[in-house]
Amino acid sequence: LGKTLNTHLSTLAHALFPLGLRIQRQTTVPDGLSIGDALREAIPRADVIMVTGGLGPTSDDVTRETVSEVIQAPLVFNPSVWQAIVSFFSQRNRPVPENNRKQAFVPQGAEVLPNRNGTAPGLWIRSFLEGKERLFVLLPGPPAELQPMLCDEVIPRLKEWAKSPVLHEATWSVVGMGESAVAQQVESFLQELWDCEYGYCARNGQVDIRFISRCEKRIEEAEKFFKEKFGIRIFRSDGKPLESLVIAEANAKRIFIATAESCTGGLIAHRLTNVDGASRVFRGGWVPYSDVLKERMLGVDRSLIEEHSSVSAAVAAAMAEGALRFSQADLSVATTGYAGPSGGDQHNPVGTVFIAWSQKGMQTDCERLFLPMERESFKQRVAQIAIDGLRMRIENFYSFLSSPGLTTKSSK
Amino acid sequence: LGKTLNTHLSTLAHALFPLGLRIQRQTTVPDGLSIGDALREAIPRADVIMVTGGLGPTSDDVTRETVSEVIQAPLVFNPSVWQAIVSFFSQRNRPVPENNRKQAFVPQGAEVLPNRNGTAPGLWIRSFLEGKERLFVLLPGPPAELQPMLCDEVIPRLKEWAKSPVLHEATWSVVGMGESAVAQQVESFLQELWDCEYGYCARNGQVDIRFISRCEKRIEEAEKFFKEKFGIRIFRSDGKPLESLVIAEANAKRIFIATAESCTGGLIAHRLTNVDGASRVFRGGWVPYSDVLKERMLGVDRSLIEEHSSVSAAVAAAMAEGALRFSQADLSVATTGYAGPSGGDQHNPVGTVFIAWSQKGMQTDCERLFLPMERESFKQRVAQIAIDGLRMRIENFYSFLSSPGLTTKSSK
Numbered sequence: 001l002g003k004t005l006n007t008h009l010s011t012l013a014h015a016l017f018p019l020g021l022r023i024q025r026q027t028t029v030p031d032g033l034s035i036g037d038a039l040r041e042a043i044p045r046a047d048v049i050m051v052t053g054g055l056g057p058t059s060d061d062v063t064r065e066t067v068s069e070v071i072q073a074p075l076v077f078n079p080s081v082w083q084a085i086v087s088f089f090s091q092r093n094r095p096v097p098e099n100n101r102k103q104a105f106v107p108q109g110a111e112v113l114p115n116r117n118g119t120a121p122g123l124w125i126r127s128f129l130e131g132k133e134r135l136f137v138l139l140p141g142p143p144a145e146l147q148p149m150l151c152d153e154v155i156p157r158l159k160e161w162a163k164s165p166v167l168h169e170a171t172w173s174v175v176g177m178g179e180s181a182v183a184q185q186v187e188s189f190l191q192e193l194w195d196c197e198y199g200y201c202a203r204n205g206q207v208d209i210r211f212i213s214r215c216e217k218r219i220e221e222a223e224k225f226f227k228e229k230f231g232i233r234i235f236r237s238d239g240k241p242l243e244s245l246v247i248a249e250a251n252a253k254r255i256f257i258a259t260a261e262s263c264t265g266g267l268i269a270h271r272l273t274n275v276d277g278a279s280r281v282f283r284g285g286w287v288p289y290s291d292v293l294k295e296r297m298l299g300v301d302r303s304l305i306e307e308h309s310s311v312s313a314a315v316a317a318a319m320a321e322g323a324l325r326f327s328q329a330d331l332s333v334a335t336t337g338y339a340g341p342s343g344g345d346q347h348n349p350v351g352t353v354f355i356a357w358s359q360k361g362m363q364t365d366c367e368r369l370f371l372p373m374e375r376e377s378f379k380q381r382v383a384q385i386a387i388d389g390l391r392m393r394i395e396n397f398y399s400f401l402s403s404p405g406l407t408t409k410s411s412k
Numbered sequence: 413l414g415k416t417l418n419t420h421l422s423t424l425a426h427a428l429f430p431l432g433l434r435i436q437r438q439t440t441v442p443d444g445l446s447i448g449d450a451l452r453e454a455i456p457r458a459d460v461i462m463v464t465g466g467l468g469p470t471s472d473d474v475t476r477e478t479v480s481e482v483i484q485a486p487l488v489f490n491p492s493v494w495q496a497i498v499s500f501f502s503q504r505n506r507p508v509p510e511n512n513r514k515q516a517f518v519p520q521g522a523e524v525l526p527n528r529n530g531t532a533p534g535l536w537i538r539s540f541l542e543g544k545e546r547l548f549v550l551l552p553g554p555p556a557e558l559q560p561m562l563c564d565e566v567i568p569r570l571k572e573w574a575k576s577p578v579l580h581e582a583t584w585s586v587v588g589m590g591e592s593a594v595a596q597q598v599e600s601f602l603q604e605l606w607d608c609e610y611g612y613c614a615r616n617g618q619v620d621i622r623f624i625s626r627c628e629k630r631i632e633e634a635e636k637f638f639k640e641k642f643g644i645r646i647f648r649s650d651g652k653p654l655e656s657l658v659i660a661e662a663n664a665k666r667i668f669i670a671t672a673e674s675c676t677g678g679l680i681a682h683r684l685t686n687v688d689g690a691s692r693v694f695r696g697g698w699v700p701y702s703d704v705l706k707e708r709m710l711g712v713d714r715s716l717i718e719e720h721s722s723v724s725a726a727v728a729a730a731m732a733e734g735a736l737r738f739s740q741a742d743l744s745v746a747t748t749g750y751a752g753p754s755g756g757d758q759h760n761p762v763g764t765v766f767i768a769w770s771q772k773g774m775q776t777d778c779e780r781l782f783l784p785m786e787r788e789s790f791k792q793r794v795a796q797i798a799i800d801g802l803r804m805r806i807e808n809f810y811s812f813l814s815s816p817g818l819t820t821k822s823s824k
Binding site for chain 1: 413414415416417418419421422423424425426429434435436437438439440441442446450453590591592593595596599611612613614615620622651671673676677678679680681682684685686688690691694695696697698699700701702704705708709738739751752753754755782783784785786787788789791792
């Protein structure tokens with residue numbers, strides 16, 4: 001029905017790629033009989049058939065039953081799966097619904113993949129069909145259950161199963177440049193680099209260069225070239241979200257962070273606190289969505305707002321400085337802008353944003369950007385640039401601090 | 413390779429649903445020969461075959477050629493398509509690459525769907541195959557080209573082509589109950605309801621019941637039943653995110669909102685500010701991630717934290733009350749908990765969270781929940797329950813206010 005975006009193909013393809021496994025076909029079918037058709041059609045075509053979803057407790061969840069029928073392995077009750085389901089509910093002080101009992105039935109010979117985040121176990125099934133062994137991997141549909149299970153249970157087993165050669169993989173990222181601008185700078189170098197595969201991926205204002213080689217030395221060569229080309233703007237992300245690099249580096253250097261977000265509305269704080277270990281370096285954040293709270297929360301002078309309007313370099317800087325002062329952090333970032341679709345004025349139309357970074361003993365920096373796009377993309381884009389600014393400042397932290405006697409000055 | 417998320421299925425399904433057309437199967441294949449296989453397999457199965465992507469000018473774009481071969485309609489040069497391509501480039505002051513010439517070839521008998529946003533024309537092809545007429549609709553891959561073409565060119569043609577009856581659709585949602593618990597309460601009623609289709613979808617601590625019928629009256633009957641069963645806990649979401657309902661209702665009633673988030677780290681504020689119109693009712697939020705900021709930002713008594721620890725009902729309530737007081741909002745929500753993976757104590761292990769709602773002139777409510785799950789899911793789940801609590805309080809706002817003389821009391 002199109003109500004849920006299919007993120008599984010992307011998740012699976014990403015995870016399988018370094019194992020040398022390529023997805024030959026992805027099929028989506030409605031609940032019911034067509035699941036069996038899709039399975040039967042896949043068997044002559046594939047060595048590995050991964051099935052996602054339909055492992056839940058309700059009557060429309062029939063994947064388990066259908067696979068059992070297609071591979072002719074009867075479902076048998078598995079007491080340890082049932083035990084896991086019972087303890088899942090009892091940990092949450094909820095009675096076990098009788099419906100969930102069906103989740104404890106497992107095709108004979110299947111290996112159970114434990115689910116730490118739900119009641120549906122994954123299943124790993126090797127079955128001899130049409131003269132050949134096929135591997136079926138059944139995974140729960142909710143991404144929060146599928147992704148950890150893929151990582152912890154499936155990939156290690158597949159690595160062994162596929163016996164694929166070791167591939168070395170690296171991803172570098174640049175924020176705030178377009179895909180073609182990045183490609184123009186590196187394409188000829190990469191084309192001449194021997195024994196490697198690469199690709200670009202642009203998302204959310206960040207361009208990733210994904211790189212694979214059998215030879216580890218190629219990665220060092222590429223890294224050296226990229227650093228010469230882009231300097232501090234490029235970083236080795238290896239597919240990790242930017243915020244996790246920021247939190248790790250801030251932890252390593254004991255740098256405390258604070259945020260003051262108007263137009264990003266808490267997204268920067270949310271992303272930083274998604275990272276385990278954030279509480280050791282993230283002091284806290286403010287979301288002064290109304291002008292009066294910019295004043296009351298962060299001590300932004302009312303006259304500044306009246307003179308420059310709340311979407312201005314002066315107010316962004318004052319917000320960043322207020323956040324630094326109140327939280328006694330080492331580094332802060334502030335955002336103020338017009339996310340749209342309404343708002344804005346003649347000089348600063350919808351899409352205008354000011355991002356300020358303030359750092360103990362340093363002059364506050366402020367950037368003005370124009371990002372005319374739909375509201376949520378705007379927030380994501382601004383947050384990405386703001387967090388990348390934190391990353392660069394943390395990376396350079398001690399060199400910036402060469403003159404610690406400087407008093408704080410804003411860029412207004 | 414998984415670099416691009418497939419949004420087409422969702423886009424198409426959404427657009428086709430009200431026409432009474434259901435997607436029976438969605439297939440993704442790599443560039444090349446497998447496109448032909450996928451087409452040939454689809455022909456006996458479907459009346460309409462929609463193909464997206466592969467209409468570009470490069471050598472790996474072979475959809476046009478493959479369709480022409482499968483339906484045995486030779487490609488012929490179409491001068492008016494070529495004219496459109498030439499003027500696309502000349503409007504942008506760019507020379508026409510010779511590569512693009514192939515985009516002007518069209519299977520004999522095809523109707524051209526103009527592309528206002530790119531060079532690849534869409535194609536509408538009726539072909540008599542295997543004893544029956546099939547309709548092929550070829551659309552360009554980039555969403556920015558596909559979506560307007562779908563809207564402007566395809567849907568009007570399909571409406572006429574399908575001559576389908578009008579279908580009525582509704583989605584109801586419940587937060588904080590499991591899928592099977594919800595199903596247990598409604599399944600037998602729904603099974604006996606005549607002339608309808610339904611399904612459940614669980615995500616992020618919310619269960620959706622999706623409902624479709626040719627008869628609008630069925631929707632009223634279902635709504636009445638659900639309201640009797642679940643009361644204020646169930647709401648008509650129609651697939652909209654919870655926060656957009658909250659912001660719309662707060663706008664309608666002029667209720668101002670504030671947030672104070674420790675363990676959700678800004679996610680509630682972020683979600684509320686994703687909604688256009690948030691700035692009219694969302695005053696702002698605090699993210700006091702460290703104990704000292706709970707004190708400094710929201711005036712939470714240090715002695716409360718020392719006595720009860722920062723993860724406690726008393727501190728949650730004090731945070732909610734502080735947010736209400738400082739922002740002069742009408743309604744606030746506060747969260748404090750152990751998101752994990754580390755942290756927690758004997759009485760309150762990782763996964764424990766306290767959510768408090770404070771409302772002008774009312775006693776502050778606090779809920780303790782135990783949600784042992786991975787960090788990001790924990791935050792999403794807590795935010796969902798917190799925002800649903802806002803929804804229920806906004807819905808009941810004036811009835812709650814029946815004794816406006818009450819002084820604020822916390823639940824500590």
